[in-house]
Amino acid sequence: MVKKKEEENSFEYSYRRIGEIVDELESSIEEKSLEEIISAYQEGLTLLKICREKLEEAELKIEKINSQF
């Protein structure tokens, strides 16, 4: 469960999910109800914001391993 949560917080998860939403909206929008479309739209915009913030605010973390390995 913790693992899953971690994955969902990752840049990769959000970035890929945006791709899926774009594909869904581009290919099969006619088959969706208005509610489904609006919820996809809201999820997409939320994830877009998360991804952009991550890319713009991230700082490289560095850890040195003790040479006794």
Add this chain to the structure above:
Amino acid sequence: MEEIFSNDIPLTVSELTREIKISLESQFTPIAVTGEISSFKRAYPSGHCYFSLKDANAQISCNLWKTRYQHLKFEPKEGMTVIVRGRISVYEPRGSYAIDVASMSEAGIGDFQIAYQKLKARLFAEGLFNESNKKPLPEFPVNIAIITSESGAVIEDFKRVAENRYPLFTLYLFPVTVQGKGSAESVCRAIASANKYKVKFDIIILARGGGSPEDLWTFNEESVARAIFASEIPIVSAIGHEIDYPISDFVADMRAPTPSAAAEMILPDRNELLESLKQSKAVIRNSVTGIIQEYKEFLNNTEKNYVFKRPKDMMNEFKLRLDEKYEKLGREVSDRIKKLKEGLEYTGSILEKIGPDATLRRGYTI
């Protein structure tokens, strides 16, 4: 000679160097020496060449002037075994000595080259370079291990590129000695530890900056090749410059020409990602506003549809019909009244004619 060294009055550095120069230059001329070419450099714009001639235990600097270089019948390359003819010359300002090359000929491939070629052929035959054994690299690495010297420029270069490109990961530095005695063991140990580390790494980078073929030799060691092959985690070999192809490059899952190129190859580009997000945003926006527009138009059209206006039309029709009926009814009633009236008038006139009043008026004649 004897009296110079036993003299109590000290010599100046220049005087001593002068004596060494005379002594060496007169004793070692002309000479022919064989060895392997190492650290070959052609200086620009002068066109003079400088290299070392070496064997397993010693090396000597060589100067090959431009005019003599132009007369060579072959292109000197790293690792080549050559026979050099010339004389020893001492360069006083630096107190160094070198062979002043008069001519040079090829003597076959050097020992280092032979060892390299042999090992490469053997490991290839064993399948260590097979494409089918290469592991794919993740698109968005989260934890990266870098095995390199902690003091070199490599780690700084890598950090700089990573920070600009995609700083969304944690870099774990496994400091090792990258050349000399014990370096191969140190690299092998680091690869094994990275595989067992508590954090699961997405990629291991094996990196070392540029150097002579001897400096890079660690990455031609069989033990290093086997450690790379045994790694469960994909390994990127980023050793030396573009021109260097150590054995580690062939065994690794990916070869990068230089350590900074490794950062560019394994990390996505932040600017490209931002651009792609922008496009995704446009697609999401447009498709949703598009569909909402469609719904709106549909509603508008439906509202204007005949079916929805029908009740009013029906009412109007009823009204019209009612009016017609009313009119007709009115006409019929007044017709009846008129007819009754006419009938009454007629009866009245008859009665009048035959009634007693009229008879009286006509007069009775008896």
